Amino acid sequence: MQIGSIEAGGTKFVCAIGDEDYRIKDQTQFPTTTPEETLQKTLDYFAKFDIDALGIASFGPIEIRQSSPKYGYVTNTPKPGWKNTDFVGTLKQKIRVPMFWTTDVNGSAYGEYVMSTLANEKIDSLVYYTIGTGVGAGAVIDGEFLGNAGHPEMGHTFLKRHPQDLDFPGICPFHKDCLEGLVSGPTLEARLGIKGPEVPRDHPVWDIMAYYLAQAAIQATLIIRPDKIVFGGGVVDEALLEKVRVQFDQLLNHYIDLPPLKNYITMPQVANNGSATLGDFALGIKALKD
Amino acid sequence: MQIGSIEAGGTKFVCAIGDEDYRIKDQTQFPTTTPEETLQKTLDYFAKFDIDALGIASFGPIEIRQSSPKYGYVTNTPKPGWKNTDFVGTLKQKIRVPMFWTTDVNGSAYGEYVMSTLANEKIDSLVYYTIGTGVGAGAVIDGEFLGNAGHPEMGHTFLKRHPQDLDFPGICPFHKDCLEGLVSGPTLEARLGIKGPEVPRDHPVWDIMAYYLAQAAIQATLIIRPDKIVFGGGVVDEALLEKVRVQFDQLLNHYIDLPPLKNYITMPQVANNGSATLGDFALGIKALKD
Numbered sequence: 001m002q003i004g005s006i007e008a009g010g011t012k013f014v015c016a017i018g019d020e021d022y023r024i025k026d027q028t029q030f031p032t033t034t035p036e037e038t039l040q041k042t043l044d045y046f047a048k049f050d051i052d053a054l055g056i057a058s059f060g061p062i063e064i065r066q067s068s069p070k071y072g073y074v075t076n077t078p079k080p081g082w083k084n085t086d087f088v089g090t091l092k093q094k095i096r097v098p099m100f101w102t103t104d105v106n107g108s109a110y111g112e113y114v115m116s117t118l119a120n121e122k123i124d125s126l127v128y129y130t131i132g133t134g135v136g137a138g139a140v141i142d143g144e145f146l147g148n149a150g151h152p153e154m155g156h157t158f159l160k161r162h163p164q165d166l167d168f169p170g171i172c173p174f175h176k177d178c179l180e181g182l183v184s185g186p187t188l189e190a191r192l193g194i195k196g197p198e199v200p201r202d203h204p205v206w207d208i209m210a211y212y213l214a215q216a217a218i219q220a221t222l223i224i225r226p227d228k229i230v231f232g233g234g235v236v237d238e239a240l241l242e243k244v245r246v247q248f249d250q251l252l253n254h255y256i257d258l259p260p261l262k263n264y265i266t267m268p269q270v271a272n273n274g275s276a277t278l279g280d281f282a283l284g285i286k287a288l289k290d
Numbered sequence: 291m292q293i294g295s296i297e298a299g300g301t302k303f304v305c306a307i308g309d310e311d312y313r314i315k316d317q318t319q320f321p322t323t324t325p326e327e328t329l330q331k332t333l334d335y336f337a338k339f340d341i342d343a344l345g346i347a348s349f350g351p352i353e354i355r356q357s358s359p360k361y362g363y364v365t366n367t368p369k370p371g372w373k374n375t376d377f378v379g380t381l382k383q384k385i386r387v388p389m390f391w392t393t394d395v396n397g398s399a400y401g402e403y404v405m406s407t408l409a410n411e412k413i414d415s416l417v418y419y420t421i422g423t424g425v426g427a428g429a430v431i432d433g434e435f436l437g438n439a440g441h442p443e444m445g446h447t448f449l450k451r452h453p454q455d456l457d458f459p460g461i462c463p464f465h466k467d468c469l470e471g472l473v474s475g476p477t478l479e480a481r482l483g484i485k486g487p488e489v490p491r492d493h494p495v496w497d498i499m500a501y502y503l504a505q506a507a508i509q510a511t512l513i514i515r516p517d518k519i520v521f522g523g524g525v526v527d528e529a530l531l532e533k534v535r536v537q538f539d540q541l542l543n544h545y546i547d548l549p550p551l552k553n554y555i556t557m558p559q560v561a562n563n564g565s566a567t568l569g570d571f572a573l574g575i576k577a578l579k580d
């Protein structure tokens with residue numbers, strides 16, 4: 001069996017070919033330019049292979065409700081040129097195999113879910129947050145994505161403000177101080193005037209970030225009751241997650257029984273979002289079976 | 291077919307017999323006293339009927355993980371005498387039919403879900419919050435309860451504090467100013483020194499309550515993406531929900547497409563928690579089929 005994977009990011013596309021054991025047999029990447037050029041390069045790549053199914057995890061917002069006439073579209077994205085692009089329709093003109101179309105973060109969530117399953121972690125459910133330019137999230141329960149639209153937007157809930165951060169208005173264009181408006185990468189520069197990667201690891205802002213991420217983890221915990229919460233994205237490292245675990249523990253105050261926090265709140269198992277390709281393979285296989 | 295229902299509340303038990311069309315054929319109620327007396331009265335009632343299955347929705351906390359040795363127990367409840375009571379085990383000694391055991395709020399959530407389905411509302415998923423002495427919640431997706439433990443605790447997430455309520459510390463014994471600590475019935479007396487039912491409907495505290503309930507609805511919306519959110523419990527009336535809809539609309543700022551808020555954020559379809567009995571019947575039938 002040969003399965004295709006497209007990780008369609010706002011900066012670059014990663015296309016790959018894998019087998020039913022999720023082994024990568026071929027892989028390429030190219031920058032995300034215009035939709036015409038980028039999707040043509042994608043078609044050119046897959047024309048070289050005989051695939052049985054295709055998993056696609058795309059930047060967004062995208063339409064994933066199959067009942068919608070805009071199913072398969074990148075919708076009102078701020079990315080120049082991509083608004084209202086019929087991504088799946090363009091591919092289907094040339095590639096006639098079952099396709100699974102979902103968000104980039106859902107692809108990563110599914111990859112982490114599959115990896116945990118392969119590692120015999122006895123995981124039935126998993127929540128994945130990505131903390132980068134924005135904040136996205138995906139949730140998998142028993143192999144299915146959570147939510148009517150299969151597309152939670154849990155990066156935009158509101159949180160209790162940190163006492164040392166009350167003057168920061170937040171930067172979400174929709175909600176000001178929602179989770180994304182308080183912890184996405186650009187909030188660091190908005191607060192401190194220096195770029196995120198240049199903020200010293202001992203700066204007190206990381207305690208503020210951890211306070212908010214801990215509350216996000218509490219929301220996911222109390223609402224979804226998942227087996228595991230994974231934080232990925234450029235803002236996250238193990239030092240930050242250790243602060244998140246401490247704050248989570250204090251705020252939740254042992255209200256419910258949970259696994260050891262070291263296993264419950266974790267980094268992705270594969271660095272640099274590498275689990276997304278594996279997730280795409282698994283979703284491609286799922287599309288074939290459904 | 292005859293299905294039994296037990297609504298086991300902290301104040302009273304309501305037992306009923308229904309058929310496969312959820313029609314109530316017989317019903318009784320008695321006060322919740324000691325576990326021995328109350329469960330004996332329950333057994334005495336059901337001894338008069340030949341039932342095929344039983345749905346039980348109980349006050350808690352309760353253990354509903356079937357893998358737990360304490361499955362079927364009321365666990366560490368503050369209610370005198372009831373801590374560590376083997377509720378289901380006691381019933382099973384006399385009643386040998388399939389039983390569905392869940393929380394009181396899950397019973398209500400399921401009842402509202404079934405009623406919406408019967409009314410052809412095309413509801414696949416529903417979140418039910420009860421705002422009373424405490425704050426509980428249940429979520430049903432495609433006929434199943436959400437969460438690994440089938441038992442979300444979404445009454446205890448944290449929220450952005452209302453600017454006119456910053457001095458109120460909150461009353462949750464675990465988390466101080468979580469949702470329950472800010473909007474449960476006793477918070478009214480804690481804030482104002484007068485009992486909830488005596489607080490005038492034009493008092494500004496209702497705007498504060500609505501601000502928090504709107505954030506709870508936003509969490510449920512963005513994390514679960516349900517088709518409908520129902521608010522029940524003694525604190526809630528239509529005037530309060532109308533304030534909740536206004537705040538919800540302002541806070542969410544049209545970030546995602548939703549049904550008209552009048553249909554999306556609603557009171558229970560049956561007053562005084564009446565949908566719980568119907569939910570129990572449906573869950574009893576589910577236990578029979580599973």
